[in-house]
Amino acid sequence: MSTSAWTSVPHDPPSRRDWAARARYAPTDFITLLWRERWLMLGVFLVILFLGAAFAYTLKKTYTANSSLFVRLGQEYVYEPRAGDAARGAVPDVDQVIQSESEILGSGELRERVIRKLGFATVFPDAAAKYASANPEQKRKMIAQGRDSVGRSLKIETAPDNSIIRLSFQHQDPETAEKVLNTLLEEYLIYRRSLLINDDDKVLARQRDTFEQRLAETDTAYQAFLQTNDIGDFTAQKTALTQLQAQVEAQKYSIDAQLQDRQGRLAAVQAELARTPSEAVLYRDQDMSASSKLAQLKLDREGLLARYLPNAQPVRDIDAQIAQLEQGVASGRTNGEGARRSGPNPIWQTLQSTRNDLTAEVAALRQSQGAYAMQVQEVNERLLRLSQLEPQFNQLTRDRDVLSANVRDFTVKEQQDEAQRQMSAESSDNIRIVQRAVAPSQGKSLQKPVMVLALLFAAFTAACAGLVRMLLRPGLQTPASASRTLGLPVLATAGVKRAA
Template sequence: MRATAYTTVRPRYGIADVIGLLFRELLLMIVIFLVIFAIGTAAVLTLKRSYTATSTVYAGVGQEYVYQPRVGAIPTDRSGQPLEADAVAQSEAAILGSLEVKRRTVAALGADRILGPTAKGTPAEREVAALKVLDGGLGVGVTPGSAIISVAFKSDDAERAALILNAVVDQYLIQRRAVFRGQGSQAFADQREAFESELTSADEAYEAFLQSNNIGDFATAKATLAATYQTVFADALSVRAQLNQASQRLATLEAQLARQPAEVVLQQDLNISAQDQILQLRTERENLLARYTEDSQPVRDIDERIAGLQAYVATGTTVGPKEVRTGPSTIFTEIETTRINAAADRDALGARLAVLEGQLNQLRSRQADLTRLESTNATLMGNRDNLSAAVRDFQQRESQSRADSALVAAGADNVRVIARAEAPTRGSSLKMPLLAAVFLFAGFTALCVGLLRIFTRRGFTTPESTGRTLDLPVLAVAPVKAR
C-alpha cells in the first residue's frame, strides 16, 4: 500500500492572470465603487462655501526685543544687538496664534457669535467648541526677512469671518501689551527699599566709626592733618633755624660784652693853673707898661716870672686831671640790653620749638591712627557708596519701568495693524477636489476588494496559474461542470 502526502499550495498568478481575474470580478468592483462614490458625493455636496477674511500686521523691532540687564549699569546704547525683523515677526506671530489670545477672543465676542447657528450645549461645551473653531480656522503666517504678519480666518459666513478676525487682532494687541508690560516696577521698588534699609544700617555703622575715632570726615581729616603737619613741620624748621641764629647772636654778644668795661669816664677837668698865671702875668705886664718902660725893674721882674712859668709849662707836666667823673658805659649797656633781648628771644624760640615738636609728635601719632583706620574706613565707605549706587540705580529702573508700563499700556509700541479684516465678497469651495478624492478613493477601494477576492479564492482558476503553481504542463482544459 502506497502512502499519500497532502500539502497546501497557494496559487501563483501572473499579471495577465490578475487582469483576467479582475475582469471576472468587475461587477462586484463596480457595485462597490458606485456605493462608495455615492456616499462620498452626498457628503461632499453637503459642504458649505467658505469665506476667508485676511488682515496684515506690521511687527517692528521695539525696545522689548533689546537686551537690558536687570542689575548693573543701564546701557546708554539702546540699540545693541536687536533681533532680526523675521525673528521679531515670528515671535509676534506666536503671540497672535497663542491659546490665550483665542480665549480672550472667545471671552470678548462670546461663544455663540463665533459658532453661529450651530451653537449648542452647555456654556463650557460652547466655549470649547468656539476654541476649536478658532484653532481650526485661524491661520498666521510670516515671510522670511519681512516684518509683516499675515493673518487669515476661514468661516462659512463672510461677516462672521471678518468680525472674528478683527477681534483676534484686537485681543492680540491687548495680550502683547500685557506680555511686554513691565512687571518689574514693584520688584524694583522692593529691591530699592531693601537697599535703602541696608544703606541706613551702613550709614549708622559708618557714623559710629567716625564718632568713636573722633573724625568728622575721614578724607577731609586726613587732608587737613597732612596740610597741618606740613605747616607745623615747616614752622619747626624755621624756628630751629631762628633758634640757632639767636644762640649764635647771644654768644657773639656775650663775647663782645666781656671785652667792654662796665664803667667809663664821663667827665674829666684838667689842671691849667700855670697857663692861667702866665695870662695873669701878661695882663699885669701890660698894665705896668702903662706906667713903666720895658726895661724898668717891675716889667723885667714880670718878664722873668713869665719866662719861668713858660719854661715850666714847656716841660709838659703842668696839665693833668684835676677832677674825674665816671659812670656806666653806654656801649656796655647797649650790648647788655641786646644780650638780654637775644637771650629772651632764644628762650622764646626754644619754648616755641618744644611746642612745635610736641605738635609734630601728636600729628604723627594721629596720622598713624588714620593710616591704621584707613582700611576700615575704605571698607565702610565703599559699602555705603555701593549701596547708594544700587539705590540710585533701582530708583531709576523703577521710574523707567513705571513709565514704560504706562507707555505700553497706552499703545506706544512698534506693532501696527496695516489692514483690518473686511467681509470677503468671494467664497471658496472644495467640492471639486473632494469629489476627485472621493472618486479615487472609491476606485482604489473597489480595486482592493477585487484583488482580495482573487487572492483569497481556493483552487486553480486559470490553466497558466495551474501550470505555474504545480510546475506541470497543462494538456487540456475542460469547462467547469455546474452543480
Template sequence: MRSTAYATVRPRYGVFDVIGLLLREMLLMIVVFLAVFALGTAAVLTLKKTYTASGKVYAGVGQEYVYQPRVGTGERGQAPTQGEVAQSEAAILGSQEVRRRVVRALGPDAILGPNTGNAPPAAREAAALKAIAGGLGVATVPLSAVIGVSYQADDPDVAATVLNAVIDQYLIYRREVFQDQTTPAIRAQREVFEDELAQADAAYDEFLMSENIGDFAAAKAGLALSYQTVFADRLAVQAQLSQTDRRLNTLVAQQAATPAEVTLQQDLNISAQDLILQRRTERENLLARYTPDSQPVRDIDAQIAQLEDYVAQGTAVGPKEVRIGPNPVWVELETNRINTRAERDSLAARLAVLDQQLAEILARQTRMTQLESSNATLAGNREVLTTSVREFQQRETQSRADNELVKAGADNVTVIERAVPPSDGKSMKVPLLAAVFLFAGFTALCVGLLRVFTRRGFPTPASAGRTLGLPVLAVAPMKAR
C-alpha cells in the same frame, strides 16, 4: 509503514495571475467603489461655502527684543532682524492664549453659531477653540516685518468678527507679554539697598565719631597741611633761637668787658687862680691910693708872685669833687641781655610747643594711616550702595514709565489692514469629490487584493507550477461538491 509529512505552502503569484484574479473580483470591487464613493459624495455635498477674512499686521523691531542688562551698565545686545521679529510676533498671534481670549471675549455662540445644542459651557468653549485653531492662519514672509493673518468660517461676518477679535486680543496679550514685570522686584531690591545703605551710614558715622573725625579726607589733608605749617614754624623758630642764643653770648661777653660804674661828674680845685685874681684886684685898688714902690703894693706883688709860683708847680689844680654812677653802656648791654634772654626763653618754649605739636600731628597721621583701610572699606560700601540705590531708582522710574507707555499702546506693532466681511466664498466640493473618487478606487483595489491573497489552494495553473516547482501537464475542471 510509510509516514507522510504535510507542509503549508503559500501560493506564489505572477503579475498576470494577480490581474486575472482581480478581474474575477471585479463585481465586488465595483460594489465597494460605489458604496465608498456614494458615502463620500454625500458627505462632500453637505459642506457649505467657506469665507476667508484677511488682515495684515506690521511688527517692527522694538526695545523689548534688544537685550538690556538688569544690573550694571553693560552693553546692550544686538537687535534681531525684521524677519525674526515677525516670526516671534506670529507665534504670539497664533498662540493658544490669544484664541482662548477670543473665545472669552466673543463667546462660543458667536464663533460656532446659535445651533450648538445643549452642550455644557466647557464643551462649547473647547469646540470654539478647535474651530478657531482650524480656521486661523498666520503667515510671514522672510525678511519682511508684515504678518498676514486670515480666518476661515461659513459666515463672512463671523470670519471678519473673529479675525478682528484675534487681532485685538493679540495686541492686548502682547503688551502683557512684553510688559516689564521686574518693577516690583526692582522696588524691593532698591528698598533692600536703602536699608543696607542706612546701616552702612550708621556704621560709618559711628566710626567717625569714635575717632573724632568729621571728614576723613578733609581731616587727613588738614593734618598734612598742619604738619607742613608747624614744621616750617619749627624750622624758623629753631633758626631764631640759634640767632638769639648767639646774640646773648655776645652780649654777655661785651658786658663782662664793660665796667658797671663810671665817673659821671668831676669838679676841679682852682682857688689859687681865684686868689691871684683877687690879689691883682686889690693891687689895682692900692695903686689908686699908693705908688708902685709903696710897701702895701710891694706886699701884694709878693703875694701875687708867690701864688703864681705855686700855680706854676702844677699842684694847685686838682679834683675838688667827683660823682660816680652806673655805666650807660653797661646798662644798655644789661637791658639787651635781659631782653635777649627773655626772647630766647620764649623761643625755646615755643620750640618745645612746636615739637609737641609735631609729635601729636605725627601720631594723629599714624592713626589716620592705620584707619585708612577701615575708612576705605566703610566709605566704599557707602559709595557702592549709594550708586546701587541711585541706579535702581532710575531703573524703577524707567520701568514704570515704560509700562505706562506700553499700556497706552506705544509699541512697535501696527495694524495695517483690518478684516472686512469677504464677499466671495470658496467651495472645496470639486477637490473633495476628486479625493473621494481616488479614495473609493483605492479602497476597492485593496478589497480586491485582499480577496485575491486570502484564497486557499492554487487559483491558476501557473501559480501551482510556480509554487510546487513542477510542470502542469493538464488542467481539469473542479468537481462540484
C-alpha cells in the same frame, strides 16, 4: 502533449501538473473578463461612491477672513541691561522680530484669550449646549480643545526680508470668522505689551528697595563710626590736621632758629659784659695854668717891645721864659690833672640791659618751643589715630557711595522703565494693522473635490476588485487565453452545465 484543455471545463480546478503553465491574457481578454465581473465591480463602486457622497455632504462651507500686520523694530526689542552697560542697545534683525511676533500671534495663550473674550458659544456654536451644561473641569478641557481647533483654522504667513505678517482664519460663519480674527489682533496688541513690557515687573523696585535698606544700614554704621571716634567730618578734619601739622612744625622750626640766635647773642653779650667795667670816669677837667701863663708872658713881651728894643735885656729875658714855657707845654711837663667825676659805665649798663632782654627772650622762646613741641606731638598723635581709622572709614565711605550710586541708578532706570511702559501701553508704534478682517462674502467647500475623489477612488477600487476576482478564478477563462497558454488551437467551446 497535454490534453487537459479537452478534458477540463472552465470552472474545474486545473490539474496539479498544469500549475506551471500560467494563463496568458491579451488586452481584449481583460475587457471580456472584467465584463463578467461587472456586477461585483458595480456593487463595490456604488458602495464606495455612496460613502464618499455621504461624507462630502457632511462637509460644510467655510469662510476665510484675511488680515495683515506691518511690523518693525520697536523700543521693547532694544536690550537694556538691568545692571551695568554690557551689550546695551543691542537689537535683533527684522527677520528675528517677525519670527517673534509670529510666535506670539500663534501662541495658545492668545487663542484662549480670544475664546474667553468672545465666548465659547460664539466661536463654537455647535458645542454651545454641551459647554453650558459641563462642569468646570469639562469646560477647561473643551476650551483647550477649542484652542487647538482655532490654531488649526488660523494661518500665519511670513516671508524673508518682509515686514508684513498675513493672517487668515476659517470658520463656517463669515461673521464669526471676522470677529475671531479682529479680536485676535486686538488681544495680540494687548498680550504682546504685557509679554514684552511686563507691567507687573517690580524687579527694579525690589532691587532699589534692597539697595536702600543696605544704604540705611551703611549710613547707620557710618554715623556710629563718626560718633564713637568723635569725628565730625573725617576728610575735613584730616585735612585741617595736616595743615595744622605743617603750620605748627614750621613755627616750631622758626622758634628753634630764633632760640639759637638769641642764645648765641646772649652768650656774646655776657662775654662782653664780663670784660666791661661797671664804673667809668664821667668827667675830667684839664689844667690850663701853663697856657694862661704863656699867653700872659707873650702879652708882657709885647708891652716891653713898646718900651724896649727887641734885643734889650728885659725883652730877651721874657723871650727866654716864653721859650722855656713853650718847651714845657710841648713836652707835657706843664700838664696837670684837674677835677675828675666817675659813675656807672653806660656801656656796661647797655650790655646789662641787652643781656636781660635776651635772657627774657630765650626764656620765652624755650617756653614757646615746649608748647609747639607738645602741639606737634598732639597733632601727630591725632593724625596717627585718623590714619588707623582711615581704612575703616574708607570702607564705609566706599560702600556708602556705591550704594548711593546704585540707588540713584536704579531709581533712574525704574522711572525710565515706567515711562517706557506707559508710552508702550498707550500705543504700539512699531505695530500697524495694515488690513482688518472683514466678513468674507464667498465661502469655500470641499464637497466637489471630495465627490470627485470618491468617484475616482470608487472606480479604482471597483476595477481592482474585478481584477482580483478575475485573477483568482481557476482555469482558463477564454478560448484565446487557452490557445495562447497551451499553444494549441481551440476548435470548439461548450458551456458549463450547472447542477440543478
